[in-house]
Amino acid sequence: MKKTTTVLKGKLWIALLLVLSLMISACSPTKEAEVKSATGNEPYKIGAVLDISGNSSSLGVPERDTLLMMVEKLNASGGIKGHPIDLTIMDNKSDETEGVLAVKTLIEKGTLAILGASSSGTSMAMIKTVQSEKVPMISMAAASSIVEPTSERQWVYKTAQSDIVMISKIISYLKKNNLNKIAFLYMNNSYGDNGKKAITAAVKDSGINIVAEEKFDANDKDMTPQLTKVKTSGAQVAIVWAIPPSASILTKNFKDVGLAIPLIHSHGVGNQKFIELAQGAADGVILPIGKLSVARQIPDNDPQKKVLESYIADYSKKYNAEPNSFGGYAWDAFNLLVNALEKAGPDRVAIRDELEKTQGFVGISGVFNMTSQDHNGLKEDSAVLVQVEQGKWKLIE
């Protein structure tokens, strides 16, 4: 008898543990912004799917913080024509499947529009669902294929500068410095693949040759093998399309193997975390980036200067930290949507139409001019080239 009770007790413990572990793994940190309707008006339900945990968390976390801040501010000032915003933020754990599930949950809840996701892969995964359910979506990721071709992406918009915008910035730098043999290293995911597609198209007939092309995985711990190939290829410059932590590890390895050529990164490393994780190896790295990181260095007559400074002030007051370009993508996505909601009201079709009509919207990532052919709306002037100098971004043009 006693034996059976111990066995039972043992089993109970295991069951309890399994249930607990399932609970911990299943409940993503979903946060709902508090909804208070002073006027008693029906709240507008919107959703966000972000890469809050997992590989791209360095993107998703500042985006979540920015959205929470914006909703709080907007609702405190009376919402949209008296309607408060009811924002549900979901974590896709940097995973495509989780992202699609989250989108479906949000659509079932009757959200008017969806913001997200943070990275290109998770954004691409959501497109099919929002297209067939006819729900407006504003992605915060880079790959231009998220919004192209627009004939198959009527419901999809995005705020991050497309990779092609950034690549043309880099190409003009290469031309100016007479660098025509390049090594291209990229992450083995859709961010990296899209960067590769964009650069392959951009160097065509430009006299610039890709002499080495190497890829690596998002969770690789050492990129020295790829870099040794670059070393023997005779490249004059290395261009890397990746996000931290792998981008930081690569930068460290780059210094370790003693490569002396310039290292150009993509805007995917546009946060302080990249510099921190590279532990000093990031100095000298050049990258195209939105103006936010160098807001204090851009001239006063820049149309974005005011918006940038107010975002920096709000964010640092609330979180005691400087915002980065990823938070900026969220700022843009949220305000583009609020703009559209103001004109359209709670109607998905009308919101989509208003998004497409956006003209001259001054945001954090640039001045947006959407058309039926361009669902990003940003041009080359939205980016600047910066260089890392003693752990800080410095404008170099």
Add this chain to the structure above:
Amino acid sequence: MGEQLLQLLFTGLTLGSIYSIIALTLVTTFNVTGILNLAQGEFVVIGALLAVSLQGTGMPMIAVFIVSVILVAILGGLLERLTINRARGASSLSMLIITIGLSISLRGLALLIWGTDTYSLPAFSKGGSLLMGGAALNPQSIWIFALVAVTLAGLYGFFEHTFWGKVVKASVYNQTGARLQGINLNTISFLAFVAAGGLGAAAGVSIGPITMVTYDMGFMLGVKGFVAAAIGGLSNVGGAVIGGILLGILESFSSGLISSGLKDAISMIILLGVLLFRPQGIIGAIRERKI
């Protein structure tokens, strides 16, 4: 070309040293308790994350290392008492599932405490990489090799030359016989998990400067460690180390000479091959063991 091969060899050794140390901890627990502890990767991560926090308080690195090892050793013992010990007598499969549960819970705990950020740890010794014959070697990998060597020597000394080592071996060969001799299997399983925790943390703090630390990196580390251990025959301590180094070198050469996209595929193919054709491991003739 020669320079490139040497560089790939160094990279392979660095990766290999990481896989070896994890394989070593897996094999130790497996030898002593017959349990394949799938939460081993999480011990590594928690050790490294604790080190990140401790290091933030301004402690010297050596103290950080010791405190983190002690804390995770306690955690290992605690978890054994709370879970494995209560399921005493359950089948190997149940034990395996318990360790999966432990692994998910620990990952959740790490997520709650440290969040999703990636952290870095400072290297043990200052200075850049060592240049040899035109190729660079990361000095941290020498530290990891030292840890592997010390652990190997320690395990060998313990199992072959101490009374308690013999007790543990006896209880692994024949549980009933050992119990009849008055050996307390409970204590041995407890000590095995304490050791697994401590070794895991030591591995975590040592590899952190190379790999960076995120709450969810334990799984992939565990898988690579498992592949390395399987190459070595799963119960062979020396085999685990050789397996890890072989795996690291294969990965480095395949990504450097063939294609970088193939790296993970190659380690999985090796695992499948070993499990299908030589489940006793590819290194040496290994004794049959009953579980």
